[in-house]
Amino acid sequence: RRVGLPTYAFQTKHYWLDGRTGTVGVSVAGLSTLGHPLLAVGVALADGNGHVSTGRISLHTHPWLADHVVMGRALVPGAAVLELMLRAGESVGTELLDELVLHSPLVVPAGDAALDLQVAVETPDEQGRRAVRLHSRAYRPGQDDDPEWTCHAEGTLIAAPAEERSVQDTVWPPVGAEAVDIDGFYDRLAATGYGYGPVFRGIRAVWRRGEELFADVVLPEGGARDAERFGVHPALVDAALQTRLVSLLEGQGDRLMPFSFAGARLHATGATAVRARLTPVGDDALSVRLTDHAGLPVLTIETLTSRPLTADAIAGQSVDSLYEVNWAPLGSGPEQVEADGSTAVIGERLPGLDLPRHADLAALAESVRGGGAVPHTVFLPCPPPAADGAAAATADNTSAAHADGAPAAVRALLASVLG
Template sequence: MTGETVTAEELTDPEYWVRHVRRPVRFADAVRVLAGQGVTRFLEAGPDGTLTALAQGALDEPAEGTGATLSVPSLRKDKPEAVALLTAVAGLFAHGADVDWPAVVPRTGRVRPVDLPTYAFQRKTYWPTPAEGRHVRDVSGLGLSVTGHPLLGAALAPADSDGVVFTGVLSPRRHPWLRDHVVGGTVLFPGTGFLELVLRGADQVGCDRIDDLTIAVPLVLPDRGGVRIQVVVHGPDPSGSRAVSVFSRPDDTEDAPWTLHATGSVSSTFHTTADQRPTLAYDFAVWPPQDAVPEPMETAYERLTALGLAYGPVFQGLRAMWRRGEEIFAEVALPDAHDDLADRFGIHPALLDSALHAVLLALPGSDDTLRLPFSWTGVSLWASGARHLRVRFTGRGADTVALELADTTGGPVASVETLVLREAGPLAPQNAAARADALYQVDWIKAPTPLATPAEGPLPSVGHTLPDPGSDLADGDVFVRIE
């Protein structure tokens, strides 16, 4: 009540408690006084972290002579009690508090203490583990540049153009999480993966927007071995736009033909600079969305499995879903084991693919029609490394939606002006480039256009007079009537 230390005699005086009820509580002053007396650790004993946030806010400008402080809640409404309490204890321990760990975690045959390093973790684990994309050796001696991207190992800038070629190898062995994306019984590279590849290529050449991207041929991953991929970002045209293409071929066959999987274009708008912060149409700080009706989630992935989408744990990130008129809202998250990997993606393909599950469940005919991403337009990535997303979909047609994505604070992550989904046809056991001696392949065939005899009857003058049927035509002359 006073913001100062209270004596035992004051607390036994009923008048003190009468004043305590009637007068404002000087909570911030009290926290600052404690900090000034050398208190550096605050533990909130209550059902949530409300006072923890207030205390930390009061200590953002510590009193003169005080050091760093820590405020932790013992319980959180969105976490199990044991997890929240142990997290608080661990935070206090990391801040220098003494903890009787044998009382917290009794030593048994399966539980034993392990010495930790004496340096700061800095978000890196102590024990070394294999990491995706880090098997690439130093290729600078070969004239290539290491990208650091989990799917694209190296990049080459051709001498005769202002473009860049990215290369990598995709395989379920090197990228185990890809095994969790099964469509029609086949491990299929997700459509959101193509988007991520192009986002990385665009960023390399200073572009921050995918104007359009169309997936022409799905990429089926083999059970054994892998496929080489190339992302070709061409030089800019007079408007500054760059064409992009994504190819693949089997990793174990040098003379196999390349298959063109996706084409598009990227450009630069410089809309992520500090003086022009991105804004989204919906305020994601209001969550869950007001007046939205929750959708049942108990059988969501059973419904998708019945359509032929047998997603594994990494791709089962849809946590909640709501409807409000024509709007669809969703909440998605990556498994904790992929937290570190998320930092190396612009947006993790499994996280974005999980967001699309809400659309697959909500579109008309969702229980009997399998749809896959076909084309994207107007894609902008505002922030990378997201692990949790709040998503809003708005309809643009029968199979077309617009997307807005934000983090858990409501900050913009990405936006998509239009995403077109198409009904999926039957998938071959392998993609067209999987075997050099395959009896089938995807190719462009020039279709002949037969020229019919000009129809009889008068035609308006268009600068030339149509010849009579059967008359000789000069070389190079072609006359067509269009009605």
């Protein structure tokens, strides 16, 4: 059957906000969209040599960071810092991260609080080497006193030599490698202070040959959706580096945290599964090579140096919250109130102020019902005046509370005001 159309002009008028009126493309401000999950925009400096990239992270916008918990704190993994530096180098044509030193952990604030990130690549020196630094600061919307920036990492970028990707590790697992039991791997790590959530639980198998470690690593579904937007997803790289913690679970190693990277280069992007080879090259140092299932390189790190993880290293990192406690002075005296009926007092008169006074709240209500002004502010003495029959009991309770100490006195006072 034929159905009648609405009787209003729905085709020519709408009542929702037009997003175009409130959104300005970053290109209007002279910035370039990077399309990176952690770095939103970038700008080349006027001299044509330097480059600055910025972004903002939080557990609300990047919930997968909550899956990387160390010693009870959500940390941006060192693999993510490596990814940021490599991405910054790509913006200026220096794809080889010659050196990267992590100064302090990057703690992700709880809740909706956020951190601003800034990655700055400087002008090249005479040898073509560029300094690169990662800073963060607490994001405080609408506040004029911007918090200070904290430097978390700095390194050096150089132009990478041309290469031809060649197949490596054609036999997998390598000949002579023996399987390592990883049953309950992540539950056992949790007992040592490493709290890896679903996105960072990527290890599928581990083998050992002498001091070398090998692993099959897969990026779980929660991270695979963003794999194409990263050079290589930090959760995938972090899971590959978790292989070195096998020794910890066997009682032969320490809790470790990445300290420095040397000779890091990205060879392919968008990987969701890799084969990892970790080869010792010194005390607490490893050579890392990640390849795809065809044996082609994805990411290589000549030297990864780790340092023992301590509770002090994490606890020492403070994160400014979006909310904080401030003590504001409360004015008092005649200049703060007006004796025009907008302010009233319950009980005794306030010294120096000639204000309407009422014996109790009931008397104030009766005054209003009789046509009196409705005050904007009412001063209520603490504790409030008690009824005649309850005065002695109130005094006894207050004295007893003071005898028990300040906490009990505070509870008694708040209970009486609430009443």
